[in-house]
Structure formats: structure tokens, C-alpha cells
Amino acid sequence: MAKLFNRGKLDGLQVGAVSDLALPTAGGSVPPEHEMAAKGRTLRGDALRRLRKNKLAMAGLIWIIFVILVAITADLWAPYWLGDPVKIDSSTAAQQRLLSPSLDHPFGTDKLGRDVASRVVYGARVSLIVGVLAVIIMVAIGLIMGALAAYYGGIWDSIIMRLADIFFAFPYILFAIVLIALLGKGFHNVFIAIGILGWPSIARVFRSSILSVKENEYVDAARAMGASTRRILMRHIMPNAMAPIIVYATMSVGGAILTEAALSYLGMGVQPPSPSWGLMLSEAPTVIFTSPWLMIFPGIAILTTVLGFVLLGDGLRDALDVKLKE
């Protein structure tokens, strides 16, 4: 019987018969029959294949990789080709300020004579770091809380879910601003605040996905065959319960980048002279409307990066066959 669980050795007929074993069942749905007829397919392989076929998702992924590369390698080229993103050269600042885009300054210069392109490049670092760290915090808290609620149930479940309800009762951006106002402004508090505010969604998704996966026949089957609780959790429940988390976390990176931009725009986030896209857009309207390149390029940077994560998240959702409420 143990061989049944070794998906690689199954022939087509048997895969059909034990289909529940090999499928992403987080949402309880089953992909069409023909997709699982071939032999030697794995959950991950199938998902990757579906993802690769999704052109929009791949475009999003390629763009994200590009932005990451730009952010990582910035020190090697940006200061030499474009100019320093932070330092103000007082000897030339007067002639260099608010220049429109040219070969020397492809995105123009700001009112302190700094190169906007260089600041946009370095802004990618701020956005990506904040986005990723915030999501790590929210996923870590969310997974623990969700698992506690689903595993222990009863009073723990009620307490954790009511706590999540309390967090949901606050309007998001207002809660973030109030939290930052009390924690203090600045880079660290931005991703901490976004992370703290984000956990309830992850906890809810993870809890319900554990609960729904637990009900599947293949978990019963594993238990009937004498698998230990630990094995059932790690081999059967976790891999399937993680699918919605992967989707949700990917989309949340985009959301966290948007929130950071909004907070920095309001002056509550990353502080000058750090190059943050949101901060760059907070120049006075009188300056921004006469020198529109100050507004166009950082805005496009935010939009395309967030869009990359949204498209990738959409693609992952379809590829992993996860049902999330919109």
C-alpha cells in the first residue's frame, strides 16, 4: 500500500483512482481529468507548468526579477552613470536643479539638483526591502496564529479569531498612520507597522485552509494506514495548506509597497533624504506640476512593480488552483 503514495511510480489508471493524493486541494476543487492522466507528474511540476503558460504572470515575474537585479547592482553603476541619489553637490546644485530629462539625466533632476533616475533606482531598494520584510513579519505571525487557532481550536480559536476581527475593524490606512504616529516615523517602523497590521488575513486564510485540508479523504487514508500526526501534518496538510499562503504573500508584497509609498507620501514613512518612491512624489504641487518628470517616473516605478506582484499573484492563484475571495 505504501507504494500508492509514491506518485512517481503510478500508472495512469491508478492516478485517476487515487487522484486526491496528488492534487492541490486547498480550495477543495479538482482540476479536469485530462490534466492528471499523465504519469510522473507532481503537484509542484504541474503548478509550474501552468504558471509558465500564463504570459501575464511571466511578464510580472520577469519585471520583478529585473527590478531586484537593478536594486542589487545599483552601487556598481548608478552613481557613476547617473549621479549620487542622496548627496547634494552645493557647487553645482543651482545650475543642476529641475532640469528636464536629457541624455545626462534620463529622468531629469529634482529641486536639489539630484538625478531622478538614480533616486528611482535606489528607491527600488527601499520598496523591495520594506515589501519583503513586512510580508515576512505578517506571514510569520499569521502562520503561527492560524496554526494555533486551527490546531488547538476551542477557546484559542475564538480568542485568535476575535483578535483578528478587532484588527479588521480598523480602517487599514488609518490604523497604519496611527501606529506610525505612535511608534515614530522612519524606515523600520514602516515595515513593522505593515507587518503587524497584515497578519489577521494570513491567519484567517491559513486557518481555514488547514481546516479544509484536514477534512480530505487522503488525510483519513494516511491516518488509517498508521501515519503519525507529525507525518500527516508535514507531508499532507502543510503542503496543501501553504498554497493559498504563497498566493496571498505574493500579492501582499505589492500591497506593502503601496502602503509604504502612501505612508512616505504623507511624510509618515521613510524620511528624507532617503530615496523612496512615495517620498519623491510628496514634493509640493507647485514644483511637481511645473516639472512633471518628478511625478511621472517614481509613479511608474511604483505602478509597474506592484503590478508585477499582482500579475504574478494572479498567475500563482490560477496555477495552484487556489480560491481566494476578492
Add this chain to the structure above:
Amino acid sequence: MLAYIGRRVLQMIPVFIGVTIILFILRSPGVLGGDPVRMITGEKAISETLYNQIVKENGLDKPFYVQYWRYLSDLVHGDLGNSYQKGRAVTTILLDKFPNTIKLAVAAIIVEIFFGIGAGLISAIKRYSFWDVLVTLSTSVLVSMPVFWLALLLQFFLGVKFKQWGLPYLPITGMTSREFPAIVHLILPAVTLAAISTAYAARIMRSQLLEVMGQDYIRTAAAKGLSPSRVIMGHAMKNAMIPVVTYFGLDLGAMLGGTIITEKIYSWPGVGREIFLAIEQRDWPIVMGATIIIVFMVMVINLLVDISYAFLDPRIRYGRQVA
């Protein structure tokens, strides 16, 4: 039905108490390591007698639970304290601003209903057509767009540039002016506020309609010879609309809470902008008072949405009773 409403109201109580506890902890600067008196007086140097007087007046020398109890009983009596800066009661300040926020929220919801349902409907009916692709792409772009950047672009093109080019242009700030009627001032803020939610509404509308259109009773309706438009309007829309209407309800709740970013950019004198200004001036009673009112309002609206949802879709109230 009554039992369902009763249960939902009872569920609200612990959540609301939890919210008051969190806000109480946040507004008690001692907890986060600050000096409560300094939060009231700011950086000004004050004498020790005055310091002690402030401590006494605000009950800051009492234990936490006494302070919390005082806070809660003030809250129940509708007393949110006085603004540090303006010296007036927080409730009066906020009551002044609420009508403006309501005006903006209602205008935005109208935009959302019109464009969200329209775009979703077209996109679902003409699935995979040029229009469907256009709607799908533009909704993806809109949900990725920072709302303040959208506002800047609208101000720049429809306000500043159109004026330069001699085209009819729109006011980009404030609520009234000699040049424009008040309703024109509402256009850009309302469109900005509505844009992202419209995209979500269109997506929900599309997926709901597609799901409903695949059901047997729709095929029956088509089979008995009804025209496509009657099938959609008379049969499919009725069921597809339920989640969309729910979404509008929740969104209205969120917008009534004041929308800090939109109100700030357009200098719209609503609750959101008041909160933002209060944060900048560290006027905590306004921030905390507004937050608690907003949370309460959002909870009540969510309750109303849930009740109407249960009313429209009986599966919900029975489903939950069993659970």
C-alpha cells in the same frame, strides 16, 4: 432572522471592547514609554505645580484599570475629550467635518456603481472580446496604482494642463470657489476615491455574472425563448448582484471613515483631512476620538450589510445557525 441579527450584534460587543482596549493602550503614552503629560503640553517648559495639576485632572496617577474605566464611561456618554490645540470638544469638531466626508463618499459610490457594474457587465457578456481584455487589463492596472499618484495625474492633466491648452478644466483643490459650482469641485476627489474600488467592483461583477450564467436555470430561461437581454437582466443579474451590492456596502463604510489621502490631496475639509492635520499637530484626542467613531461606524455598516445579505440569501442565515 431575528435570532441571526441578535447573534451578530452580540458578536460585535467583544470586538468593540477589544478596539477600545487597543486604542486605550495606544493613547496611554506610558505604555509605549512616553510621558503622558508631555503629550498634552508639548515641548513647553512647565512648572511642577502645573505638571502635578495636569496629572490630577486627567487621572494619570490612578491605576490603569481605573483610567480605562473612566475612558470607557466617557465614551459611552459620547464624551471624546477636548482637542489639545483647539480646546473644543472633539465631537463638535468631527460633527462639523462629517457632512463633507459623507458628500464625497456618496459621490464616489455613485461613480463606482455606474462604472463598476457597467464595466463588469460588458466584460462578462462579451467575454474574451476586445472590451473584456481592456476591462481586465485596466482593472489590474488600477488596483496596482497608488491612489495619491492617480490624484496627482488627474490634477496635472485635467486641472493644470487642460487650462494651459485652453480646454475645459476642473478645479483641483478645495470644496468651493467663485469660479466653479460646488458640484464640479466634487468630480476629481470622487473619481479618485472611486477608481480603485470601481476596479474591484468590476472584477467581482464579471466573475459573479460568469458563474451565474453557467447555471441550469439560466439555460432554462434561454431555452424557453427569452431574449438574451431578458435572461441577463431578469434572471442572471438578480443573483450576480448580491456580492457586488455587499461590496458597495462595505466600501461605503470604509469611505465614510474619511479617506485621509484623497481628502489631503484635494484639501477636502472632511474627517480624513482633520485626522491627518491632528496627527501632524500631535492632537491625540482628535485622532483617537475620530478613530473610535469610525471603527464603530464601519462595524455598524458591516452589520447592516451582513443582515441584508442574510435577508437576500437565506442559505447564509441557515448555514450559520447549523454551524
